[in-house]
Amino acid sequence: MTRKAATQGKLSILRIAIYLRISQDRSGEGLGVSRQEGDCRKLAERLAEQAGAVAHVEVFTDNDTSAYSGKRRKDYERLTAAIDAGQFDIVIAWHPDRLHRSPLELEHFIALIERAKVSVHTVQAGAWDLSTPSGKAVAVTLSAWARYESEHKGARIKAARIQGAAAGKFHGGIRPYGFESDGVTIRPDEAREIVRMYEQVVAGVSMRQIVVDLNQREIPTATQRGPWTSTAVRDIIKRHRNAGWSAHKGEVVGKAVWPALVGEDVWHAANAVLNDPSRRTTPGNTPKWLGSGVYLCGVCGKAQLRAAASGGAGRRPAYRCAAREIGGEQHVNRDARQVDELVEETIVVRLERPDALAALTAGHGAASGDLAKLRLEQAALRQRLDSLAELFAAGDIDAGQLTTASASLKAKISEIDTALAALGMRSPLAALEGRGNIRAAWFGTKDDRSDGLSLGSRRAIVEMLLTVTILPAPRGRRVSGAYFSPEFIRLEWKQ
Numbered sequence: 001m002t003r004k005a006a007t008q009g010k011l012s013i014l015r016i017a018i019y020l021r022i023s024q025d026r027s028g029e030g031l032g033v034s035r036q037e038g039d040c041r042k043l044a045e046r047l048a049e050q051a052g053a054v055a056h057v058e059v060f061t062d063n064d065t066s067a068y069s070g071k072r073r074k075d076y077e078r079l080t081a082a083i084d085a086g087q088f089d090i091v092i093a094w095h096p097d098r099l100h101r102s103p104l105e106l107e108h109f110i111a112l113i114e115r116a117k118v119s120v121h122t123v124q125a126g127a128w129d130l131s132t133p134s135g136k137a138v139a140v141t142l143s144a145w146a147r148y149e150s151e152h153k154g155a156r157i158k159a160a161r162i163q164g165a166a167a168g169k170f171h172g173g174i175r176p177y178g179f180e181s182d183g184v185t186i187r188p189d190e191a192r193e194i195v196r197m198y199e200q201v202v203a204g205v206s207m208r209q210i211v212v213d214l215n216q217r218e219i220p221t222a223t224q225r226g227p228w229t230s231t232a233v234r235d236i237i238k239r240h241r242n243a244g245w246s247a248h249k250g251e252v253v254g255k256a257v258w259p260a261l262v263g264e265d266v267w268h269a270a271n272a273v274l275n276d277p278s279r280r281t282t283p284g285n286t287p288k289w290l291g292s293g294v295y296l297c298g299v300c301g302k303a304q305l306r307a308a309a310s311g312g313a314g315r316r317p318a319y320r321c322a323a324r325e326i327g328g329e330q331h332v333n334r335d336a337r338q339v340d341e342l343v344e345e346t347i348v349v350r351l352e353r354p355d356a357l358a359a360l361t362a363g364h365g366a367a368s369g370d371l372a373k374l375r376l377e378q379a380a381l382r383q384r385l386d387s388l389a390e391l392f393a394a395g396d397i398d399a400g401q402l403t404t405a406s407a408s409l410k411a412k413i414s415e416i417d418t419a420l421a422a423l424g425m426r427s428p429l430a431a432l433e434g435r436g437n438i439r440a441a442w443f444g445t446k447d448d449r450s451d452g453l454s455l456g457s458r459r460a461i462v463e464m465l466l467t468v469t470i471l472p473a474p475r476g477r478r479v480s481g482a483y484f485s486p487e488f489i490r491l492e493w494k495q
Helices: 032-051 072-086 103-116 133-166 188-202 207-214 230-237 264-275 337-352 356-361 368-394 399-424 428-432 436-445 455-465
Strands: 006-008 011-022 053-063 090-093 119-122 127-129 245-248 251-255 305-308 320-321 333-335 464-470 489-493
Touching: 006 119, 011 032, 011 072, 032 090, 032 337, 053 072, 053 133, 072 103, 072 188, 103 356, 133 428, 188 207, 188 264, 188 428, 207 230, 230 264, 264 436, 320 337, 320 489, 337 455, 337 464, 337 489, 356 428, 428 436, 428 455, 455 464
Parallel strands: 011 053, 011 090, 090 119
Antiparallel strands: 006 011, 119 127, 245 251, 305 320, 320 333, 464 489
16 A cells, blocks of 8 residues: 655665644643644554554644645645655554645645545554545534534634633633633732832833833743733733623623733823823834933033933933033933932922822822712713613613614723723822832832832922923033033922
């Protein structure tokens, strides 16, 4: 049944291709294909021994790839190309459905096997005779039933997920950041990071600044593979589960069994910020200094100051205006560390005053009564929306009535979402509330300031409280002997 491709002394060489595939590999360790390979190699040795030959085996592997999905299987394509080129005598698979689950794909494979005169064997189903009409009929029938099983299984899984989501249950999959693998139990350290993300977004901290903060503090991701990215943070903030909702394909379908990590108002507020079309999303360098793009130039009045070192090694970074006069002279040039120290100390001294924090945050955030009223109204509207679907299913209203009434209810729900988002916005100073020692909370207690306010939060507070203008100053030392003079930094309180 097989042809000998070559000889090695008196023993023939039997060229055998082993094809391995597993549809899902949740661990990512390839254990499924490893088990298949062991069984297939044993079969290869038996076939070679029966033929009085030496087995020359090459393995083709598609791990975590479904034959039913229609996605490309790169090693399967390599295998068929090698068969067509006459490189193998036998093809071995663990089971026929490891090779195909599509009748159309099987038809092409049968034609290839006939043309190349290659035999096919499987560990579970024995020799797969594709050279006779009856053998082909059996193969096609098995493939059709395999496809039916796949489609039927997919329908059952889909129905179960929808039903589970409506009941507020976790439908499985990759472990969501902030929760254990059961999708319900909170993982405290990650949950705190999620809350911090939301708090920073609603307080005006940029996405890039949040990412920098996470990576500087070396906070691991859920998979612990690589650094944080803006996309990863954005995906977490958009997850309905963090507000205690159960969703299916992006649509809320019920209240979840797991606890909410943030309030609905905060969730709406953070997502309103991310969805704001006027929000700057163009690429650029993430600010590394407190005043970059915040402080004003005392010559042109523009917020175009950037901190950078120049003039050789050892020079201290300085704020310089990106705009230049006709002669090419810098508008202003000031030691960045000393300016930032002055600004931060000025703000902290004010915030350390009794009741200063309470006075500056008054009017920010939402009253609990307003939130409760809006949430109740929203729940009632969603219930009415569900009732409409039931009336339509019962034949009590027609499609036109359903469409009109649903559009009206959805518009009102959208208005409440907007109102909740507005109430969920927070003052950047909220990060200091409840912190007894304002100075320690701002600067941190470690040398790298990793336990203090993030740079993004400090920048947001500066923009909220102060207008900082760097004025032109005479060159050289002052009478005091110092180069830096605070009198050429104008600080004006906004509130």
